[in-house]
Amino acid sequence: MRFGFTEDQLLFQSTLRDFLAKECPPATIRALWESETGHDAALWTKLSALGVPGLLVPEAHDGLGRDEIDLALLLEEAGRAALCGPIVSTAAIGAPLLAEIPAPALRERWLPRVASGEARIAVGLPGLRFVSDAGDATLLLLPHADEVHALAPDAVQLVREPASDPARRIFTVSFTASSATRVAAGEDARRALATAFDRAALAAAAQAIGVADRLVDMTCAYARERRQFDVPIGSFQAVKHMLAGVSVRLEYARPAVHRAAWSVARGLAARSTHVSHAKLAATAAARLAARVALQVHGAIGYTWEQDLHLWLRRAWSLDLDAGGEGHHRARVANAVLADGARVGPGETFAGEA
């Protein structure tokens, strides 16, 4: 029993943090807002050189062969930099879905390309209306009834849905399913899609932690600097207590996300409950952080020019990604209120075996 990261994992995280601080400043994010794809090819090449898209790709397919614990740390950093796009759909959802469906030829063909940065995968998930980052994908994995279909970009019709978070690239996707496009069916497909949904929710949760962290950092920096009544506004209790309240919710969301990452990595029976808890806790913390950050910044935070809203919009849209609050709350409720549910002291890690 050890709830913590290795030196190696923390080094990987801080390397990514430094890299994104340098390579992906707010000006880069703003430029991506204006771009067609929401995707920066030069940045993607550099991320690929670090092994980021192939983080979960097995070493046999030229990936790093790391697990979801490392992935969670990576996605926290993506959130901290307000970076979204194919890094999430490809590295966190697409690549592992490809590895899990029983389609060896597809795997052989695409996983090495994911690892090298050549391929970007968009994934449709059951119950979700939109497909993220479909516009610039080289492969789409889409659900149809209880099947998974693999489609080339020219075989689908995409309708872009502009959103309030200009970093998001979401699409309504239609396509004609056939036996030629089907890559998984029945129980295999159901299991793979359910896992992919949990991966998407975990990815949103991990990004939300990074977003909230960044919002707190930015807001504290502003509160130290901004003076009113001849003192820094951060010296006022009203400001302190709002920010302390964010810290409390954030610090108790963080371990829920890390535990969910562990449960996904280990394929635990309680995986979906843990993921939903993580999604709820992390996005609630990010929403609260956004609310307080805006209030403490005051009118300057309400401008388009100030960079604050890069993170505000991420906080708001991550809440909507991969299943909203109601969906995730219902999943936890169904598990916790079920007959024979194991819910007391000593049960937290009882699903380990």
Added chain:
Amino acid sequence: MDLSYTDAQQRFRAEARTWLSANVPHAPLPSFDTREGFEAHRAWERKLNAGGWAMVSWPREYGGRGANLLEWLVFEEEYYRAGAPKRVNQNGLFLLGPTIMEYGTPEQRARFLPKIASSDEVWCQGWSEPNAGSDMAAIQATAIRDGDRYVINGQKTWASRGAFAHWTFGMFRTDPASERHRGLTFVLVPLDAKGVTVRPIAQLDGETGFAEIFFDDVSVPVANRLGDEGKGWNVAMATAGFERGLMLRSPARFQHTAARLVGLYRENEATCDPALRDEVVACWMDAEAYALETYRTVSRLLGGGKIGAEASLNKIFWSELDLRMHETALRILGDRADLLAEAPSATGTDDWLDGWLFSLSGPIYAGTNEIQRNVIAERILGLPRS
């Protein structure tokens, strides 16, 4: 990251479970804030200690098992799972004990720890004074050096268990010319000493859980000082860290309440407000989050880390959670929530009302949540002092 227990940890859990199931009293004990209940709880503590379970993480020479903090968490889980009695000597076991371990001399450890473990000596805290509540550095009670003794004068208040406890620990001003955090010293005082008057105070729940303590030329040996003279604030901050941080409120306590809340909701699902379902689930998640965060903290401490200002995050989280769980329970009970245990229709209301009244004190004791928010803002977030 490895979230599975070792075989040794599982064996430890099984051993604790076996002992507790054979020894935990079947009927609940009377409240430890009554004379009868106080003694019944001490008898239970003696039994627990005889079994070697009073404080598993202490060294064997002081009555513990030399277990590490992870095993302590496991024991706590089993303790609450078994529905075992509240710990009447929690101030001694969870707050003073670890402080003596850190700051005490070998003689002090040998003198005090075994009697804490056995509850032969039950402790209360002596922090607050009429003019020193949240502003603890405003302490006025004095302990003036006279040869190898201190002569204590002044008043302490809100001393939980003070009505029946044997000893108190607290801060006194050893340098009468000093101000604020300086010149304070941590002293241990027997409540049967000449010049000590204990006056019980009836609490919101009607019981005499706490007391005020008057000191009138009370003489104690210098050997009763914990840590250096004038360094009491540092010692007290360590004690407060244990209180807010880890030991006093282990996650099992709240997971036990959360599980009971889930049970209560299921029993009353057909008749209660359906919106309460979300509240119950939110409470369960927060209790779970508290456990996860505690495992994370303990893993860090076992790797050589120390408890710091993040103890203030804990204190806010568990006190607000406890309150929210009890408020939710009362809303599930509806118009029966206000019934005392002896009311004819009180069946099924359990002790949620008493628990709620107690949970209302959580955001006040161990440093109010407003003080904790100041600590978080200044020491974690780096915001300027007012």
